[in-house]
Each structure stands twice: as structure tokens, then as C-alpha cells.
Amino acid sequence: MHTITSAAYGPLWRVLRRNLAAKVLHPSCLCRHAAARRRAVSGLVAGITRQMRGEGVVVIEGLLHRAMFHVLVSMCFGDDGLDDAVVASVTALQREFLTSVVGFQVFGAWPAVTKLLFWRRLKRMLSIRRRQEELLAPLIRACRERRDAAGDNFAEDCYADSLLGLKIPAEDGGGRNLTESEMVCLCSEFLASGTDSTYRRRDAMDHGEPRGAAGDPSKAPGRDTPGHRCRSGGHRGGAPAADALPQGRSAGGAPAAPAGPLHMLPHAATGEEGGATTLEGFSVPRQASVNFTLAGMALDEAVWPDAKRFRPERFLPGGEGEDVDLTGSKEIKMMPFGAGRRVCPGIGLPLLHLEYFVLSLVRELEWKEVPGEPVELTERLQMSLVMKAAAPCHGRPVDAQVTHAHSCTCTRDMQLVEYLDLLIMS
Numbered sequence: 172m173h174t175i176t177s178a179a180y181g182p183l184w185r186v187l188r189r190n191l192a193a194k195v196l197h198p199s200c201l202c203r204h205a206a207a208r209r210r211a212v213s214g215l216v217a218g219i220t221r222q223m224r225g226e227g228v229v230v231i232e233g234l235l236h237r238a239m240f241h242v243l244v245s246m247c248f249g250d251d252g253l254d255d256a257v258v259a260s261v262t263a264l265q266r267e268f269l270t271s272v273v274g275f276q277v278f279g280a281w282p283a284v285t286k287l288l289f290w291r292r293l294k295r296m297l298s299i300r301r302r303q304e305e306l307l308a309p310l311i312r313a314c315r316e317r318r319d320a321a322g323d324n325f326a327e328d329c330y331a332d333s334l335l336g337l338k339i340p341a342e343d344g345g346g347r348n349l350t351e352s353e354m355v356c357l358c359s360e361f362l363a364s365g366t367d368s369t370y371r372r373r374d375a376m377d378h379g380e381p382r383g384a385a386g387d388p389s390k391a392p393g394r395d396t397p398g399h400r401c402r403s404g405g406h407r408g409g410a411p412a413a414d415a416l417p418q419g420r421s422a423g424g425a426p427a428a429p430a431g432p433l434h435m436l437p438h439a440a441t442g443e444e445g446g447a448t449t450l451e452g453f454s455v456p457r458q459a460s461v462n463f464t465l466a467g468m469a470l471d472e473a474v475w476p477d478a479k480r481f482r483p484e485r486f487l488p489g490g491e492g493e494d495v496d497l498t499g500s501k502e503i504k505m506m507p508f509g510a511g512r513r514v515c516p517g518i519g520l521p522l523l524h525l526e527y528f529v530l531s532l533v534r535e536l537e538w539k540e541v542p543g544e545p546v547e548l549t550e551r552l553q554m555s556l557v558m559k560a561a562a563p564c565h566g567r568p569v570d571a572q573v574t575h576a577h578s579c580t581c582t583r584d585m586q587l588v589e590y591l592d593l594l595i596m597s
């Protein structure tokens with residue numbers, strides 16, 4: 172069974188993609204999960220506050236990842252009967268799944284080593300796959316039971332619900348419903364796509380307050396984003412981040428630093444049978460695998476002056492990135508979500524979540540650097556680019572210090588938003 176990502180362009184891909192885009196990721200569907208988002212944020216703030224009281228210093232990476240994942244699991248399987256233990260198990264397993272698909276090294280001079288690593292990797296993947304079936308299939312079954320019990324009154328509420336009624340097109344073995352195992356693959360793809368994609372930010376520390384007030388709630392992007400409920404006089408009233416966030420966050424502060432150096436799925440070159448396509452003078456054989464270096468494209472000085480500098484005000488009115496098109500449909504100045512017919516269908520969700528989570532944390536808590544531990548934005552490549560300093564291998568994964576909750580006196584919102592943004596996606 173193919174997932175959306177792995178399906179070749181054709182009827183099956185179209186059916187799967189349309190289902191996800193129209194029944195789960197469409198803006199009109201996103202508000203269904205506002206309660207899950209609110210719960211995740213208040214759980215996150217409570218977790219941070221608890222940890223802060225105990226230890227004084229908070230490592231938020233894990234807490235943040237769990238909170239975001241909670242929302243995704245709710246979007247995937249609905250809220251009914253989802254307890255924290257199940258969410259924690261799904262989170263851990265998906266994390267294992269993601270790390271296991273990364274970075275297989277080929278030792279050219281030692282084919283035996285390469286082979287051994289390959290078999291080890293395969294064995295691990297198969298074990299994860301089996302455990303995914305064990306964990307996710309009961310959640311899908313619960314959705315089926317809810318549907319059967321509701322009869323005609325059934326209203327789809329989550330991704331798994333939408334898959335229950337989906338029919339495989341005739342050309343692909345057709346006219347049948349998806350099997351449970353196929354649904355497990357698609358749910359796993361959903362959970363994986365939604366959490367580990369990331370953007371990097373840079374130069375946050377030498378960046379002053381951008382121009383322009385950001386407290387205008389009318390500019391908040393989503394109905395349930397905190398910007399919409401921003402307290403006047405609260406620290407977000409003077410926070411510079413909100414206006415620049417909708418573009419800046421996806422643009423990586425500096426123009427468009429995407430999740431990784433490639434971070435687009437490889438595409439196969441088209442062209443005549445047995446022929447080749449010419450690209451910038453290079454001959455690319457049909458079916459050759461083509462990778463796009465998104466990060467390099469986004470740092471083109473001809474398009475983005477001072478490209479490597481973190482300057483989010485470039486996305487505010489009057490800046491060179493004011494109307495930048497993230498989907499590549501009008502022009503391509505950056506393409507963190509890809510472009511063309513395979514463009515990421517999830518684009519609206521990370522933009523909403525990023526803003527919601529980051530601004531909620533900035534609003535609810537006062538943040539400070541740990542003395543002597545400056546925020547380190549150096550990157551490290553995992554499944555995607557993450558912050559190097561948050562690496563447990565450093566033995567000192569100290570990220571930030573929360574001094575007290577519910578204060579509105581943060582004077583360094585911009586750095587913090589940058590910083591939290593990196594953490595959220597790592």
C-alpha cells in the first residue's frame with residue numbers, strides 16, 4: 172500500500188490527497204480541533220511551571236513536542252477515549268519510526284558493513300511497523316465502532332473517520348475500502364508529517380526589535396490563535412513578532428530556511444521514454460531522482476538581500492518579502508512547502524500551530540536565558556534540522572529559564588519567539 176507521499180502521480184494519489192486536504196486540513200476543518208489545541212497549550216504551560224518550580228530551569232523540547240503531538244493524535248483519531256498513556260505510547264513509537272528512517276550511511280569500501288547495517292535497519296523498521304499496527308489499529312477500530320453506533324447521525328471528526336469511508340479507485344485494484352493495515356500506514360504518515368517538519372531560524376541574538384506594532388488582533392491568523400485574544404497592555408501588545416510570524420516563521424527568519432538542506436521529497440524526472448530532459452544545460456535521464464536544495468534556493472542573494480541575516484521585518488509591509496508566495500503558485504522566491512501539484516497539503520496547519528503555540532508561551536510565561544548559557548542557534552541535522560545545543564549528547568540540554576508564570580514583562584520577545592520556534596519543530 173502506498174501513502175500519499177509514496178504514491179506515484181495517478182488516481183490513487185489523487186483520492187488519498189484530496190481526502191486529506193478536503194476532510195482534515197481544510198481551514199474549515201481545523202477549527203474542529205480548537206479544544207485539543209487549547210488543552211495542549213494549558214497542559215504545556217502547567218508542565219513548564221511544574222518543572223520550573225522543581226528545578227528552576229526548564230527543558231521544553233520534550234514538553235513541546237508532546238503537546239503538539241497530542242493535537243495531531245486528536246486530529247488523527249478523534250478525542251473520544253484518547254487517554255494520555257495512549258498518546259504517550261504513540262508519540263514514542265512515531266519518534267522511533269522517524270529516527271529509524273534517517274541517515275543510512277553507505278560504506279562504499281566495506282560492502283559487508285553496508286549490508287549489515289541495511290539488514291539491521293530493516294529489522295528495526297519491521298519491528299516498528301508491527302508495533303504501529305498493534306497500537307494504531309485499535310484506535311482505528313474505535314473510530315469504526317463510533318461510526319457504526321452513530322448510524323445515519325455519524326459526522327466525520329478526524330482523519331481515521333475519513334479513511335473509513337474511502338474507496339480505492341478501480342485502476343488501483345478497485346472499488347474496495349482501505350484495509351486496516353493501509354489505514355495504519357496513512358495515519359502514521361499523517362502523524363510523521365505533522366511533527367518533525369521544521370524550519371530553522373538564525374541570527375536571532377543580534378536582531379533588535381523589528382519595526383511595527385504587532386498587537387493588532389485583526390491580523391491574527393486563526394480564530395483560536397492567542398493573538399485573537401491578546402490582552403491589551405500585555406507584553407504581546409508591544410511584541411514585534413506577530414506580524415512577521417505568518418511569513419517569517421516559514422521563511423526561517425532569514426529568507427526561508429527549510430527543515431533540512433534538501434527536505435523535499437525526491438522527484439522523478441519526466442520526459443520521453445528512453446530520453447532525457449535538459450535542465451540548465453544538464454541532461455537529466457528520464458526517471459532519474461531529482462532533489463531540490465531548498466535551503467540553497469532560499470538563500471539566493473539575488474532574490475533576498477542580506478539573505479543569511481535574520482531580519483523578519485522583511486516580511487512586514489514595505490519589506491521585500493511582504494507578499495511572498497509560500498506555495499510557489501505565482502512565483503518561487505522560496506518553497507519551504509515544495510511547489511506544484513505535490514506541494515505540501517498541510518501548509519495551513521504548521522502555520523496555525525506555530526503561531527498558536529509560540530505566542531501562547533510568550534504570553535503566559537516570562538522567559539530568560541539561563542545565566543552563562545546563551546541561546547545557541549547552531550544547527551544539527553537529525554530527521555530535520557534542529558538546535559545543536561538542545562542535544563542530549565551535550566549533557567547539558569538547558570534551553571531557557573522561566574522566572575515566573577503569568578507575567579507580561581518580557582522585553583526580548585523576538586529572540587524568544589525565534590528560539591521557541593526552533594524548539595517547537597525540533
Ligand code: HEM
Nearest residue numbers: 175176364365368435436507508509510513515517520521
Ligand atoms: C512545518 C511543517 C511542514 C513542512 C515544512 C512541510 C513541507 C513539505 C514538503 C517540502 C513536501 C514535499 C513537496 C514536494 O515534494 O513537492 C511536503 C509534502 C507533504 N506534506 Fe508537508 N510539510 C509540513 C507539514 C505537514 C503537515 C502538518 C502535514 C499533514 C498533517 C503534511 C503532509 C504532507 C504530505 C501528505 C505530503 C506529500 C504530498 C504529495 O506527495 O502529494 N505536511 N511537505
